[in-house]
Amino acid sequence: MTLYLMTFFLFMVGLYGAITKRDLIKIILAVGIMGYSVNLFLILIAYRTGAIYPILTKSMGANPALMVDPLPQALVLTSIVIELGITALLSALAIRIFEKYETFDITKVRRLKG
Amino acid sequence: MIIPYFVIIPLSAAFLIALISRKKENIAAGIALIVGIVLTIMSIYSFILLSKNEGAIYYHFSNWKAPVTISLVLDYLSSFILIIISVISLIAIFYSLQYTNHYTGKWQYFALFMLMISGMNGVALTGDFFNFYVFMEITLFSAYSLVAFGCEAEELEAAFKYAIVGSISSTMILFAIGLLYSFTSTLNMADVGRVLLNEKSKVIYLVYGMLIAGLGLKSALVPFHAWLPDAHPSAPAPISSMLSGVLIKVLGTYAMVRIFFNVFNAPQIFLQIMLILGTFSMVIGGLMSIMQWDIKRMLGYSTVSQIGYIFIGIGLGTPLGILGAIFYLLSHSIFKSLLFMNAGAVEYALDTRDMRQMGALNKKLPVTSFTSMIGSLSISGIPPFNGFFAKLIIIIACIQSAHPIYAGWAILVSIITLAYYLKMQKHTFYGKPNFKKIYEKVPFTLKTSMIILAGLCIISSILIIPGIKEVTLDKVTQVILDKTDYIEYIRPLIMGGK
Numbered sequence: 081m082t083l084y085l086m087t088f089f090l091f092m093v094g095l096y097g098a099i100t101k102r103d104l105i106k107i108i109l110a111v112g113i114m115g116y117s118v119n120l121f122l123i124l125i126a127y128r129t130g131a132i133y134p135i136l137t138k139s140m141g142a143n144p145a146l147m148v149d150p151l152p153q154a155l156v157l158t159s160i161v162i163e164l165g166i167t168a169l170l171s172a173l174a175i176r177i178f179e180k181y182e183t184f185d186i187t188k189v190r191r192l193k194g
Numbered sequence: 195m196i197i198p199y200f201v202i203i204p205l206s207a208a209f210l211i212a213l214i215s216r217k218k219e220n221i222a223a224g225i226a227l228i229v230g231i232v233l234t235i236m237s238i239y240s241f242i243l244l245s246k247n248e249g250a251i252y253y254h255f256s257n258w259k260a261p262v263t264i265s266l267v268l269d270y271l272s273s274f275i276l277i278i279i280s281v282i283s284l285i286a287i288f289y290s291l292q293y294t295n296h297y298t299g300k301w302q303y304f305a306l307f308m309l310m311i312s313g314m315n316g317v318a319l320t321g322d323f324f325n326f327y328v329f330m331e332i333t334l335f336s337a338y339s340l341v342a343f344g345c346e347a348e349e350l351e352a353a354f355k356y357a358i359v360g361s362i363s364s365t366m367i368l369f370a371i372g373l374l375y376s377f378t379s380t381l382n383m384a385d386v387g388r389v390l391l392n393e394k395s396k397v398i399y400l401v402y403g404m405l406i407a408g409l410g411l412k413s414a415l416v417p418f419h420a421w422l423p424d425a426h427p428s429a430p431a432p433i434s435s436m437l438s439g440v441l442i443k444v445l446g447t448y449a450m451v452r453i454f455f456n457v458f459n460a461p462q463i464f465l466q467i468m469l470i471l472g473t474f475s476m477v478i479g480g481l482m483s484i485m486q487w488d489i490k491r492m493l494g495y496s497t498v499s500q501i502g503y504i505f506i507g508i509g510l511g512t513p514l515g516i517l518g519a520i521f522y523l524l525s526h527s528i529f530k531s532l533l534f535m536n537a538g539a540v541e542y543a544l545d546t547r548d549m550r551q552m553g554a555l556n557k558k559l560p561v562t563s564f565t566s567m568i569g570s571l572s573i574s575g576i577p578p579f580n581g582f583f584a585k586l587i588i589i590i591a592c593i594q595s596a597h598p599i600y601a602g603w604a605i606l607v608s609i610i611t612l613a614y615y616l617k618m619q620k621h622t623f624y625g626k627p628n629f630k631k632i633y634e635k636v637p638f639t640l641k642t643s644m645i646i647l648a649g650l651c652i653i654s655s656i657l658i659i660p661g662i663k664e665v666t667l668d669k670v671t672q673v674i675l676d677k678t679d680y681i682e683y684i685r686p687l688i689m690g691g692k
Contacts, residue, residue: 091369098362107358114365118372125376152375155324159368162331166361169338173354180347191348192424 083124090117104174104184108167115163119156126152196240197253197266200276200315201329203236204229208308215301222301223291226308230284233311237276244273249669250683252321260687261385267321269680271673274520275318275448278527281650282440283311285643286432289535292637293432293542303343303430310336310436314444323371323381327364330412330445334360337441341429352428359421363411370404373397387457387681398458405453406467413446415505416475419498423482426497427490427547431538434490435531438497443523447504456673456680460511468509473603476502480610484617488547489537492618493530499607500526500573506604507588512595517671518587521658525580528654529572532647536566539636539644540622544629549618554627561641563623565648570619572651574612580655587658 094117097110126149134150174184181189207229215222244251253266287307294300313333320326338360342353375381377397378389390398407418414422426438454464479499486492504526507519539562540555541547556563572579575586585608592601657666673680 091365094365095362098358104354111358111361111365114362118365118369121369122372122375125372151381152372158324158328162328163361165335166331166357169335170354170357170361173338173342173350173357176342176345177347177350177354180350189351189354192351192428 084121087117087121087124090120093117102186104177104186104189107186108170108174111170112163112167115159115166119159119163122152122156122159125149195251195253196236196243197251197268197319200233200236200240200319201312203232204308204312204315208305208312211301211305211308219300222304223287223294226287226304227284227291229308229311230280230287233280233315234277234284237273237280240268241270241273241277244268244270244669245665249673252683260684261380261382264325265321265382266319267384267680267683268319269673270669271448271452272318274524274670275444276315278524279311279314279318279440279444282527282531283307283436285646286436286531286535288639289435289538289643290430290432292639293430293538295637296542297343297430303340306336306340306343307433307436310340310441314441317444318448321383323374323383323386325381326383326449327368327371330367330449331364333441333445334364337433337437340433341425341437343430343433344428349428352424355421356425359411363408363418366404366408366411370401370408373401373404377401382684383453383457384681384684387459387678388684390458391678391681399463402458402461402464405450406464409446409450409453410471413442413450413501413505414475414498415446415471415501416478416498419475419479422498423491423494426494426534427488431490431534431541434493434538435534438494438534439527439531442497442501443504443527447501447508447519447523451508451674455677457678459678465509465511468505469597469600472502472505472509473600474502475499475505476607477603480607480614484610484614486614487549489540489549489552489618489622490534490547492549492614493533493537496533496573496611496614497530499611500530502607503585503588503604506600507591510591510595510597510600512591513671513675514587514591514594516674517667518584518591520667520670520674521580521587522584524654524657525572525584525651528647528650529569529579529581532565532569532644532651533573535640535644535647536562536569539640542640543632543634543636545633546629549621550628552622552629553625554623555629556623558632559623559636561644562636565644566623567619568648568651570615574615575608578655579651580657581651583655583658 091114094110094114098107101107128148131146131148134147177189207225211222211225249269251268254260255264294303310333313329316329320329338353338357341356342349374386378386380386411418426434476499479495483492483495504519504522507515572581575582589601589604656662
């Protein structure tokens, strides 16, 4: 239970950072932290105390009750790849914004109003 | 089987464009146009095909059994959404042919456009939660890039905001999916619904909250709307019309209806929240758009306002309310695309978006002026056009289900809508000329696409004539009203598997 709460706390840390930070790079990092917390959560769901790797072998037998759940691990791989793409896109946008505005401060990046 | 090709064709077209047409950009446009036509024919054919297949067709990846594998589900609601996506994107591609003359890297534009279509088709078809998340990310990824396509300072700023808000909401949705998986041990939407029918837990309210926040951010409901008036106007005009006309409805409205009605059996708390948020969106979006002078920004706030109508119809939960929401979804995708294309044509000719630097354009740009008038009348609800019937159905549904307050708000906002569109007409196409000069004529494909959409504004009204309504809109409404009938198909498959 503590682990779950800590993961949720990490999620909230990310959300807090994304909302309150003024630096573009810190916002990108905060969004990354949110993503990691959800990945951790997915891995925690799959974990089972004392279970083995989910590979069917002859010596260990084929008892799914003794294995960790392999599905969330597959999901986490996909979601890590998606987050990599998002982070790369956000960083590219931040670099282009720096070229145009010459600042990383979000309060100075505001030509859109209304 | 026709279903997987809705994703395969645009996806392979995107990579084909990136591979072969870097130097020859006309080939990129040609491929995009062919894909648009093929998808339109396929989506209309799929609607006809459904009547022969008892209203639902399933496709299971790799021929595994249903709850284990990813399944694609085509029913009337998906098919209806596919038709909207295909028709609007075909017209937007046709509009882009000459509109993109101002941009460099045409092939990148069309490749991203194809990627966006494949993602949206996937979202409309998928029957699996994680697959839904993946297709949603594909759509959003190309949408962020397309918003920033012009690489001007404002466009980059808007794209950055959109990308941050979009990834926060996606993370929330993934968190909700993780919670659902831990509770039900399955990711198949129908199977999740089946488990939830029997077992209740308090954790489901956390899932509701995360999904309403996540999907609400996607569909720009007030208080989650702040990114939309920045992001949608900053994109190139055909992309604005795709984002405002189709994308927020597929990722927001459709996903919400599918998940909350067909999987969660329309919980009362969800309907209440939708009514309240819908009213707030309607009123605040309407009031904000009166104050705008940027023509596309005004249309962006107008989208926030009009999306409120759809959610009020959904929140009522009555057959008439759902019918109104469905018809308004269709109508709004037509006339909002038209209005964004009008704004794009004006921007193409004058190189400005400020309404104070326009005026008396009805002589100079007659086609744009005429179609924009039709779009404005349609969105403000003037009788022969589709917007009138859609708003009327929603207002009648409000009164019928004993919610006269919401009906009052809907009528009031309809008047506000008329006010700001009259303001747009007066300052843009009538009144005194304030523009410096007309740089370029509006090209052929821009005019043609605007005329087609203006025609659709009138033609789509026939969908609610009794007789035609029974075979089109009523079947879509029935899918939503049947609620958890959606999960029935999974039962024989599970029984057979064990």
